[in-house]
Amino acid sequence: MRFHPTIGLEVHVELKTVSKMFCSCPVGEWDEPNVAVCPVCMGHPGTLPVPNRRAVLFAVALGLALKGRIARTSHFYRKNYFYPDLPKGYQITQYSVPIVQDARLLGVQIERINLEEETAKSLHTETGHVLLDFNRAGVPLLEIVSAPEIRSSQQAKEYLVALQSVVRFLGISDAHMEKGQLRVDVNVSLSPDSQILGNKVEVKNLNSFKAVADAIEYEIKRQRTILERGERVIQETRMWNGKGTEPMRTKETASDYRFFPDPDLPPLVLTDSLIEEAKGLLVELPWERQFRYEEEGVPSHLAKVLAYDPELTRIYEDVMEIDPKLMADLILNVILGKFSKLSKSLSDFDWKGFKVFVKTFKEGNFTREYLKEGIDRHLAEGVSFERLLKEAPQMEEIDVEPFLRELIVSKPQEVKKFAKGQRGVVGFFVGQVMRKYRGKVDPRKVRELTERLLEEAVENT
Numbered sequence: 381m382r383f384h385p386t387i388g389l390e391v392h393v394e395l396k397t398v399s400k401m402f403c404s405c406p407v408g409e410w411d412e413p414n415v416a417v418c419p420v421c422m423g424h425p426g427t428l429p430v431p432n433r434r435a436v437l438f439a440v441a442l443g444l445a446l447k448g449r450i451a452r453t454s455h456f457y458r459k460n461y462f463y464p465d466l467p468k469g470y471q472i473t474q475y476s477v478p479i480v481q482d483a484r485l486l487g488v489q490i491e492r493i494n495l496e497e498e499t500a501k502s503l504h505t506e507t508g509h510v511l512l513d514f515n516r517a518g519v520p521l522l523e524i525v526s527a528p529e530i531r532s533s534q535q536a537k538e539y540l541v542a543l544q545s546v547v548r549f550l551g552i553s554d555a556h557m558e559k560g561q562l563r564v565d566v567n568v569s570l571s572p573d574s575q576i577l578g579n580k581v582e583v584k585n586l587n588s589f590k591a592v593a594d595a596i597e598y599e600i601k602r603q604r605t606i607l608e609r610g611e612r613v614i615q616e617t618r619m620w621n622g623k624g625t626e627p628m629r630t631k632e633t634a635s636d637y638r639f640f641p642d643p644d645l646p647p648l649v650l651t652d653s654l655i656e657e658a659k660g661l662l663v664e665l666p667w668e669r670q671f672r673y674e675e676e677g678v679p680s681h682l683a684k685v686l687a688y689d690p691e692l693t694r695i696y697e698d699v700m701e702i703d704p705k706l707m708a709d710l711i712l713n714v715i716l717g718k719f720s721k722l723s724k725s726l727s728d729f730d731w732k733g734f735k736v737f738v739k740t741f742k743e744g745n746f747t748r749e750y751l752k753e754g755i756d757r758h759l760a761e762g763v764s765f766e767r768l769l770k771e772a773p774q775m776e777e778i779d780v781e782p783f784l785r786e787l788i789v790s791k792p793q794e795v796k797k798f799a800k801g802q803r804g805v806v807g808f809f810v811g812q813v814m815r816k817y818r819g820k821v822d823p824r825k826v827r828e829l830t831e832r833l834l835e836e837a838v839e840n841t
């Protein structure tokens with residue numbers, strides 16, 4: 381029997397504001413617990429929340445970037461539940477009218493984006509105690525809820541990668557999953573009928589994109605086995621333990637939370653000037669940038685890597701004018717691959733010198749071999765590009781034609797292949813010439829000559 385998986389994603393993103401959502405405590409990373417706290421974010425009775433304008437601005441910016449409907453008036457609600465990391469006994473969030481509705485990301489509908497507050501961080505000790513750190517309590521959060529429209533783990537991953545990239549480019553979150561700045565819960569259900577949703581299972585505790593994909597795959601298999609036995613899938617919350625999912629608790633429904641409008645907070649009304657300001661935060665979106673790079677001749681998979689990472693984009697934009705395709709290849713295939721081996725990062729590399737070095741190569745001043753060798757030496761030995769330019773072997777005016785002619789005559793089979801349109805043959809001959817005159821001749825000129833001589837050879841047969 382065939383089952384249709386339906387996946388929904390609920391993503392929490394911590395906003396990179398200066399202060400917290402409802403108080404003036406600073407947002408940041410702290411070595412000491414409970415140093416960025418005040419009576420408001422500690423949930424003391426009698427304190428009053430005041431919304432953070434910048435958090436509102438960030439929510440609107442994301443809503444606009446994802447073509448959502450911005451609510452000019454939205455409301456804060458209390459979501460009531462008891463847990464030690466929530467001393468007020470409720471979390472301030474949005475419910476009836478969220479700040480953003482009906483947005484889209486890679487063709488997937490985003491039903492709502494709620495502006496809410498982060499809880500404290502609980503640390504479970506080996507002695508069985510729970511320690512609470514309120515530095516995180518009250519940090520602004522966006523809760524981004526997709527419609528159940530995702531069909532595979534791969535699609536879920538693409539959605540998340542795109543979302544992470546968008547919030548980073550907007551500058552509203554660093555969205556590091558390992559730091560908990562972007563957290564994902566997935567809902568998975570399986571049904572024999574694509575029009576009817578099966579019982580959904582929520583999986584929490586996913587702290588990497590791989591865990592998200594693995595948990596989805598695991599749930600699809602687990603639920604299929606249950607359904608194939610003719611049993612029902614229990615609607616529940618499960619957690620990911622690294623290998624599989626295990627039950628956590630039966631799923632709450634909205635009524636368990638006793639949502640009601642927070643009487644301490646008036647409706648959130650957006651002014652024209654705030655919306656204009658949010659428009660000012662909009663930037664080129666990663667998939668738009670990827671398309672632009674592809675138009676410049678960069679292969680799709682490389683264009684995507686460059687276009688989705690803010691730091692790579694900044695570096696690439698600065699050097700791409702030299703040759704978009706070559707630069708993409710050098711950065712991703714030649715340089716970045718070696719960074720991890722040498723435990724170096726993007727900032728350890730002399731990108732300015734690199735740009736001049738490649739430009740000089742493009743002008744035909746040295747060979748491609750020396751280009752790669754130079755980059756390697758800069759990476760491994762720290763040789764400056766300035767010195768590499770000075771030491772570049774001058775290309776000699778060697779006449780490779782006699783050697784090439786002889787070679788072509790000695791390989792009639794290759795010439796036949798070329799006659800049949802197999803262009804790869806050119807590379808074979810160029811390779812032979814380059815091996816013989818290693819680093820001393822210009823491969824572009826050799827290629828031109830090879831093509832000409834091959835065509836000549838075909839005409840003469």
Ligand code: ZN
Binds near residue numbers: 400404416418419518
């Ligand atoms: Zn505070």
Ligand code: MN
Binds near residue numbers: 392473496523
């Ligand atoms: Mn939430």
